[in-house]
Amino acid sequence: MSTNLHTLNRHKRYFPELIGQLAVKKKLSFYLDAFEATRLSPFLCLVGAKGLGKTEFAKAYAKNLHNDDGNGRAFLELNCSTIKNNEQFFEQIFMPIIHDNEVTILFDEAHALPKDLTMAFLTIFNTEKNHTKNFEWDGMNFEFDFKRQTFIFATTESDKIFPPLKDRLTTIDFEPYSRDELAEIVKLCTPNITFTDGALEKVAKSVRNNPRNAVMRSKEIVLFCASKNTTEFTEESFDELSDAIGILPYGISYTERQILDVLKECGSCSLTTLSAKIGLSASALRRDHEMYLLNKNLMEIDGKRKITAQGIKVSDLANATLASEG
Amino acid sequence: MSNKRGRKKGYCPYVDITYESLGDYLGKKGLVRVSRSWLEGLGYEISELNQIVVPEVILTEKESNKVEEESKIEYKLTHFE
Numbered sequence: 001m002s003t004n005l006h007t008l009n010r011h012k013r014y015f016p017e018l019i020g021q022l023a024v025k026k027k028l029s030f031y032l033d034a035f036e037a038t039r040l041s042p043f044l045c046l047v048g049a050k051g052l053g054k055t056e057f058a059k060a061y062a063k064n065l066h067n068d069d070g071n072g073r074a075f076l077e078l079n080c081s082t083i084k085n086n087e088q089f090f091e092q093i094f095m096p097i098i099h100d101n102e103v104t105i106l107f108d109e110a111h112a113l114p115k116d117l118t119m120a121f122l123t124i125f126n127t128e129k130n131h132t133k134n135f136e137w138d139g140m141n142f143e144f145d146f147k148r149q150t151f152i153f154a155t156t157e158s159d160k161i162f163p164p165l166k167d168r169l170t171t172i173d174f175e176p177y178s179r180d181e182l183a184e185i186v187k188l189c190t191p192n193i194t195f196t197d198g199a200l201e202k203v204a205k206s207v208r209n210n211p212r213n214a215v216m217r218s219k220e221i222v223l224f225c226a227s228k229n230t231t232e233f234t235e236e237s238f239d240e241l242s243d244a245i246g247i248l249p250y251g252i253s254y255t256e257r258q259i260l261d262v263l264k265e266c267g268s269c270s271l272t273t274l275s276a277k278i279g280l281s282a283s284a285l286r287r288d289h290e291m292y293l294l295n296k297n298l299m300e301i302d303g304k305r306k307i308t309a310q311g312i313k314v315s316d317l318a319n320a321t322l323a324s325e326g
Numbered sequence: 327m328s329n330k331r332g333r334k335k336g337y338c339p340y341v342d343i344t345y346e347s348l349g350d351y352l353g354k355k356g357l358v359r360v361s362r363s364w365l366e367g368l369g370y371e372i373s374e375l376n377q378i379v380v381p382e383v384i385l386t387e388k389e390s391n392k393v394e395e396e397s398k399i400e401y402k403l404t405h406f407e
Contacts, residue, residue: 061404082400092399272344 004231019188020181024057024172031170032064039147041065045110045124045166046154048174051212054154057174062104065150071270073315074103080113086137089117094142104149104243110153111160118162125151125168179204182214189218190233193225198235206242206251208292213251220245241322249317250296255289257282257322258317263299263307274305 011025011118012031024046035041037088044061046054053074056076056229062075076097097312098105107113108207113121124135125142133144153169155161161169177185183204187195193205203221207213241247248257255278262277275282280289293299298311351359362372371379 044385059404062404075404076407077404079400082398084397088397093401097401098402271356 014064018053018056018060019184020177021053021174023058024174026055027172028057028061032061035065037225041133041150042170043168044152044171045171046152046159047158047171048156049158051210052174053211054174056108058106058152059156061152062150065104067102073214074101076103076105078105079105080109083114083117085114085118086120089140090137090286098149099142104152107151107153110155111157116255118165121169122164125165175207177211182207182209182211185211185214186218186221189215189243190221192231193221196234199233199238200236202235206247209295231326243324248321249314250298252292252318253289253315256293257315257318259285259289259293260307260318261312262300264312264315266303268306270304
């Protein structure tokens with residue numbers, strides 16, 4: 001019991017502003033405790049769908065790391081898709097920012113690392129007992145000190161990371177958020193607004209399981225309340241906001257609504273037919289639109305694409321919403 | 327009277343200077359006399375009227391170097407208090 005309480009307090013101390021992801025918080029808290037004792041952190045790889053908070057958690061983790069002198073450690077966020085090769089990385093980033101400095105580095109979109117830098121990282125992160133590593137490249141020597149430099153990677157596509165590199169990293173998997181957690185995020189982002197229970201549930205339902213969407217929706221709610229000069233957000237307020245900015249049931253997009261309409265009309269159809277009717281490529285349909293409908297049990301794939309009973313309900317509701325807008 | 331004439335052993339009439347350093351002195355439009363065969367070796371064409379023609383290949387290469395120089399890694403550095 002006391003251990004559980006201790007763990008809970010530790011999470012709150014390290015991640016006071018982040019909602020959900022208990023398993024992630026537990027693991028990261030463990031590594032933060034270890035860092036306090038050893039000044040070393042494993043090479044972390046945060047894996048999860050877009051908008052689940054990987055960057056936010058990396059930032060919060062980095063905020064808890066301190067330099068030798070007790071000051072906060074700087075946090076460097078890099079977008080890997082903009083790194084072209086080793087030369088560019090060592091010239092533009094390593095020498096001016098990392099070398100001889102205490103800093104935490106986040107390699108975001110790590111699946112887009114260039115091949116030569118991936119190979120370099122295989123050598124650099126192949127540490128056994130030492131906390132330093134000298135890497136020789138192009139006749140120059142680059143020194144990495146893992147007590148002074150902490151490396152974190154984040155990706156939505158872990159399967160695209162070169163497996164030997166992945167083996168050198170400690171994977172942290174993110175899980176989907178519950179509706180209650182999404183509601184909590186909305187509340188946290190709108191501290192001056194009071195919600196009726198029904199309104200908060202409706203809002204949480206409309207943010208597509210995604211905390212980034214929850215933050216965006218919160219901003220819209222703040223704007224709505226400011227324009228109405230009120231601090232209370234009710235179910236009617238949500239309906240009015242939905243009407244104004246076109247929020248459909250379950251937060252489905254207009255293309256997803258079209259898919260449901262086509263499936264309702266056809267009964268069932270192939271991906272090719274669906275693609276021809278909607279006017280989007282089959283891969284775009286599969287990657288960007290079908291996943292959410294499948295996740296919400298609004299459609300199913302059983303050889304062919306079919307709409308579910310729940311999907312028919314949502315489609316009717318969406319069309320009613322659009323008709324009332326018209 | 328010594329009968330040794332001419333250049334000393336090891337003497338070279340050329341010296342190395344970086345393009346940057348020369349450019350600092352002459353500027354971008356400064357005229358530099360270079361050997362015809364060296365310039366032709368780089369791919370330039372020289373007409374009978376001594377007009378220099380820059381071939382397409384060199385123009386394309388110059389452009390791609392420019393793009394390479396301009397590609398910067400996107401990053402954000404945060405200092406926590």
